[in-house]
Amino acid sequence: DTAVSQTPKYLVTQMGNDKSIKCEQNLGHDTMYWYKQDSKKFLKIMFSYNNKELIINETVPNRFSPKSPDKAHLNLHINSLELGDSAVYFCASTPGQGKNTQYFGPGTRLTVL
Amino acid sequence: AQSVTQLDSHVSVSEGTPVLLRCNYSSSYSPSLFWYVQHPNKGLQLLLKYTSAATLVKGINGFEAEFKKSETSFHLTKPSAHMSDAAEYFCVVTHSGGYQKVTFGTGTKLQVIP
Numbered sequence: 001d002t003a004v005s006q007t008p009k010y011l012v013t014q015m016g017n018d019k020s021i022k023c024e025q026n027l028g029h030d031t032m033y034w035y036k037q038d039s040k041k042f043l044k045i046m047f048s049y050n051n052k053e054l055i056i057n058e059t060v061p062n063r064f065s066p067k068s069p070d071k072a073h074l075n076l077h078i079n080s081l082e083l084g085d086s087a088v089y090f091c092a093s094t095p096g097q098g099k100n101t102q103y104f105g106p107g108t109r110l111t112v113l
Numbered sequence: 114a115q116s117v118t119q120l121d122s123h124v125s126v127s128e129g130t131p132v133l134l135r136c137n138y139s140s141s142y143s144p145s146l147f148w149y150v151q152h153p154n155k156g157l158q159l160l161l162k163y164t165s166a167a168t169l170v171k172g173i174n175g176f177e178a179e180f181k182k183s184e185t186s187f188h189l190t191k192p193s194a195h196m197s198d199a200a201e202y203f204c205v206v207t208h209s210g211g212y213q214k215v216t217f218g219t220g221t222k223l224q225v226i227p
Contacts (some may be wrong), residue, residue: 033215035217040217040219041151041220041222042217042219042220043157043203043217043220045216045217047213048215056214065209072212089156090156092157095179099147099205101147101159101162102147102157102159102205102215103159104148104149104156104157104158106155106156107155108155
């Protein structure tokens with residue numbers, strides 16, 4: 001019973017393609033996040049949604065478009081992929097917007113060739 | 114505004130010796146502080162958290178951390194390192210001023226030498 005799941009786990013694609021990463025949480029949490037972890041292991045928040053509404057957008061290029069069809073899902077669509085998009089993308093969720101523990105998914109390793 | 118500084122990018126210890134991973138923070142709000150561990154090619158796992166209760170926080174796998182407001186620090190310690198502790202460790206600060214602002218430190222890679 002995985003709490004936060006992501007698909008796919010690995011994604012290899014060519015520059016210029018469009019791809020999506022999916023995230024689902026079965027914890028009943030209200031808030032979900034996307035993070036990008038670069039090759040130096042630095043984790044940076046990209047987006048946060050609370051009850052399907054966008055609440056954080058950390059100056060991410062508009063090639064990245066998150067979508068939350070319901071509060072258990074937060075998907076990330078990336079248009080016109082670039083080499084610099086290669087990273088590990090982590091989804092996370094929290095019960096709400098307070099000082100809560102983040103529950104992380106296993107990550108999606110995106111490689112752009 | 115808030116920030117997190119992990120003072121060491123790499124720490125190397127011998128198995129059985131103490132571990133100290135340093136973290137300093139700044140926050141305009143009353144923060145919560147967390148330590149997460151990431152083993153190679155794995156996701157992040159919560160080790161422990163401070164949320165304005167006891168300043169000495171005990172976590173999993175024998176780790177603990179002490180919140181020192183006067184020093185704006187939240188250093189992670191363990192009395193005796195085990196080989197399985199080798200991983201990347203992240204200090205995180207959050208607050209709930211309006212929405213949950215989450216800031217990660219840059220990580221400390223812990224190497225344990227047999």
